[in-house]
Amino acid sequence: MKAKRKSPSRPSSKARATHQTKRVEKAVAKAQARIPTAFHITVVRFTAEEKLEAGCQKKLMVIERTVRGDEDSWHFVLSFDPVVSERVSFRDLVKVAGHEVLHALLWPIADAVQRRGITEKQAEELARAEENIVYTLQRALFGEIRA
Numbered sequence: 001m002k003a004k005r006k007s008p009s010r011p012s013s014k015a016r017a018t019h020q021t022k023r024v025e026k027a028v029a030k031a032q033a034r035i036p037t038a039f040h041i042t043v044v045r046f047t048a049e050e051k052l053e054a055g056c057q058k059k060l061m062v063i064e065r066t067v068r069g070d071e072d073s074w075h076f077v078l079s080f081d082p083v084v085s086e087r088v089s090f091r092d093l094v095k096v097a098g099h100e101v102l103h104a105l106l107w108p109i110a111d112a113v114q115r116r117g118i119t120e121k122q123a124e125e126l127a128r129a130e131e132n133i134v135y136t137l138q139r140a141l142f143g144e145i146r147a
């Protein structure tokens, strides 16, 4: 009788998602080593809703403030899509994480400007300027993102 061969099993989607969370946590730690801040960053996977409205990094990851805002202003939540991160090299994950950390670093400037009251058009200009600064710093500190 022929022995039944067990087919090579592919890790479950939950195991793969957990693995991706660990990869992104490591990428964030590495990015933070290049940009020393007192930030505490919690890594979570996107909810389906967040997936639809993700930010500038091609729906890979986005950093946000916590709901506690000013009371806990150095704590951020970095959400990511484990399906997308699976296809991205660790090197590029570090670059994208660095990009997101740089955004968080610049937010106090935008906050100060916005508190003075600006038009929607000025807010858009400010966001574009921030994005250009972030890309410039990201390239200087981490290199170009090829993902």
Ligand SMILES: [Zn+2]
Pocket: 056, 057, 099, 103, 131, 134
């Ligand atoms: Zn950006």
